[in-house]
Amino acid sequence: MRSLQQFKRLAILVVAWTMAMSLYVSFRYSQSLTLPQWAVGESDLYTLTVFMGVIFGCLHWLSNLISEVTFIRRMPYTFIVLFKGVFLLIGATTIAYVSQLLTMWALSNHVVSLRQMLTMQIVYSPSFQGLILYLVFVRLGIAFVEQMTLLMGRRMLLNIGLGKYHRPRYENRVFLFVDMVASTAHAESLGDYRFSRLIQDSFEVLSDVAARHDAEIYRFMGDAALISWTIEDGAQEQRCLRLYFDFMQQLNWQRAGFEKYYGFLPRFKAAAHCGQVVVAVVGVNKQEISYFSDVLNTLARLQDQCTPLGQNMLISGELKSQLYETNDLHYEEMGPIMLKGKQNPIEVYGVETRYASSASKA
Numbered sequence: 208m209r210s211l212q213q214f215k216r217l218a219i220l221v222v223a224w225t226m227a228m229s230l231y232v233s234f235r236y237s238q239s240l241t242l243p244q245w246a247v248g249e250s251d252l253y254t255l256t257v258f259m260g261v262i263f264g265c266l267h268w269l270s271n272l273i274s275e276v277t278f279i280r281r282m283p284y285t286f287i288v289l290f291k292g293v294f295l296l297i298g299a300t301t302i303a304y305v306s307q308l309l310t311m312w313a314l315s316n317h318v319v320s321l322r323q324m325l326t327m328q329i330v331y332s333p334s335f336q337g338l339i340l341y342l343v344f345v346r347l348g349i350a351f352v353e354q355m356t357l358l359m360g361r362r363m364l365l366n367i368g369l370g371k372y373h374r375p376r377y378e379n380r381v382f383l384f385v386d387m388v389a390s391t392a393h394a395e396s397l398g399d400y401r402f403s404r405l406i407q408d409s410f411e412v413l414s415d416v417a418a419r420h421d422a423e424i425y426r427f428m429g430d431a432a433l434i435s436w437t438i439e440d441g442a443q444e445q446r447c448l449r450l451y452f453d454f455m456q457q458l459n460w461q462r463a464g465f466e467k468y469y470g471f472l473p474r475f476k477a478a479a480h481c482g483q484v485v486v487a488v489v490g491v492n493k494q495e496i497s498y499f500s501d502v503l504n505t506l507a508r509l510q511d512q513c514t515p516l517g518q519n520m521l522i523s524g525e526l527k528s529q530l531y532e533t534n535d536l537h538y539e540e541m542g543p544i545m546l547k548g549k550q551n552p553i554e555v556y557g558v559e560t561r562y563a564s565s566a567s568k569a
Contacts, residue, residue, distance in 0.1 A: 213268075213272070216268060216271070217264065217265065217268040220264040220265075220267045220268045220271075220349075221260055221261055221264030221265065221268075222260075222264070223264065223349060224259070224260040224261075224263040224264040224267065224345070225256060225257060225259075225260025225261070225264065226260070227260070227263075227345045228255075228256050228259040228260045228263065229256045229260075231259075231338070231341050232252055232255055232256045232259070235337075236252060262301065263295060263342070266295060266297065267291070267295070267346075267349070270290065270291035270293075271291070271353075274287055274290065274291065288346075288347075288350055291346070291350070292343075292346060295342050295346055296339070296342075352364075362423055366496065372486050372487050372488045372496050373487075373488050374487070375485045375486065375487035375499075376485070376486055376487070377483055377484070377485055377486075378437065378483070378484055378485075378486050379437065379438045379481070379482070379483050379484075380435050380436065380437055380438060380441075380481065380482075380484055380498070380502075381435065381436045381437070381438050381440075381441030381442070381447045381479065381480075381481040381526065381529075382425070382433060382434070382435050382479065382480055382481070382498075382502065382503065382506050383422075383433075383434040383435075383441075383447050383450060383451065383477060383478075383479045384431065384432075384433055384434075384477060384478050384479070384506050384507065384509075384510045385413065385431060385432045385433075385434065385451060385454070385475050385476075385477045386430065386431040386475060386476055386477070386510055387406075387409070387430040387431065387473055387474070387475055388473075388474040388475060388476055388514075389474075390429075390430040393405065393469075393471075393473070396470075397469060401469065404468075405465075405469050405473060406429075406430055408465070408468075409458070409473050409475075410427060410432060412454065412457050412458055412461065413432060413454050415457070416450055416453050416454045416457055417434055417450060419453070420446040420449065420450040420453070421436070421440060421446065422434045422435070422436055422441075422446065422447075422450055423435045423436065425498065433503075434450065435498070438481055438529060441481070442529045442530055445530055445531075445533065445536065447479050447481075447526070448479065448520070448522070448530070448536060448558055451475075451477040451479075451520055452520075452560045454475065455474075455475070455519075458472060458473065458475075459472065476510065476513040476514070476518075476519050476520065477510065477513075477519070477520045477521075478506055478507075478509040478510035478512075478513065478520065478521045478522065479506075479520070479521075479522045479523070479526055480502055480505055480506040480509055480522070480523045480525065480526055481502070481523070481525055481526045481529060482500060482501075482502035482505075482525065483500065483502070484498045484499065484500035484502055484503070485498070485499040485500060486498055486499075487499065504548070505523070505546065505549065505553070508546035508547050508548065508549065509521050509522075509523060509546060509553075509555065511546075511547070512544060512546070512555065516541055516544075516555070516557065518539075518541075518557035518558075519557075519559075520557065520558045520559075521541070521555055521556065521557055521558070522538075522555075522556050522558055523553055523554065523555065523556075524553060524554025524555065524556065525553070525554075527554075527556050535560055536558060536559070536560055537558070537559045537560070538556045538557070538558055539556060539557040539558075539559065540554075540555075540556055541555040541556060541557055542554075542555070543555075
């Protein structure tokens with residue numbers, strides 16, 4: 208699953224850079240009535256466009272991957288952008304030298320010496336400097352989109368761009384509420400700084416897991432996170448349940464690191480519920496997409512019942528009716544439960560999996 212996600216990211220970046228490079232090549236040679244000396248026909252220009260798009264797309268993807276899996280992700284965002292820019296500079300230089308090599312090949316019909324290729328003539332050429340300037344604008348533009356995607360989510364960013372939620376509209380969605388157990392005690396024992404690092408490390412794992420389950424992290428709220436799908440996506444392969452157990456398993460696999468730095472492995476409890484919500488963009492100077500519905504209030508009240516009922520995960524009967532039975536998930540009927548602030552009881556089910564040892568009960 209993770210490999211597939213990385214492949215999708217790579218494909219998107221290659222397509223984006225190919226489109227950007229097609230504009231560059233078009234403007235670069237549109238003013239000339241003749242083709243460059245190395246080009247036999249216009250098809251060679253298209254080949255150059257794809258070549259540049261693949262190189263810059265791969266370098267962009269590689270720089271993102273390195274930033275995600277190393278200490279660089281903790282660095283200031285400006286440093287990360289500069290770091291990624293080095294990869295583009297390498298790509299630009301590579302293309303410039305390859306283009307120069309093709310030109311010299313066309314003129315002399317043989318490969319020039321390495322000494323001739325490594326002259327400063329390419330660096331000082333107006334075409335190379337123009338390419339670098341263009342790359343800066345494209346890289347900053349894509350970096351802006353990537354950062355907005357991280358802050359808002361891919362779907363939300365697209366919908367805001369399309370103006371989909373500028374007028375409130377109804378949607379049927381599934382919500383998963385994940386909350387850290389004994390967070391107050393952890394904050395007191397660790398102190399504010401180390402506790403905030405614990406939250407960062409925990410939710411970094413959660414973000415990776417959410418991406419694998421095609422989930423949207425709607426909001427982080429201190430030591431809790433609210434995750435969402437459409438009902439169809441959330442019910443598919445029971446993602447709205449498996450995400451939680453996958454998260455617990457991933458934390459357990461990193462137990463040694465958490466125990467080394469914090470002295471314990473954090474535990475989380477969860478609740479899931481579904482229903483109709485109103486979705487709308489709120490705010491003027493700072494906008495965000497918000498959900499309005501009693502579904503979220505019910506979800507919070509349901510999560511509060513995890514500890515009294517001795518369960519790690521609870522779901523509503525309404526959500527269970529949307530899911531199909533599987534052998535590796537077990538539902539335990541808790542009966543109708545009267546939630547705080549509600550007038551009528553709701554059906555509640557506890558959910559366990561064969562990986563329940565990764566998230567043992569309190």
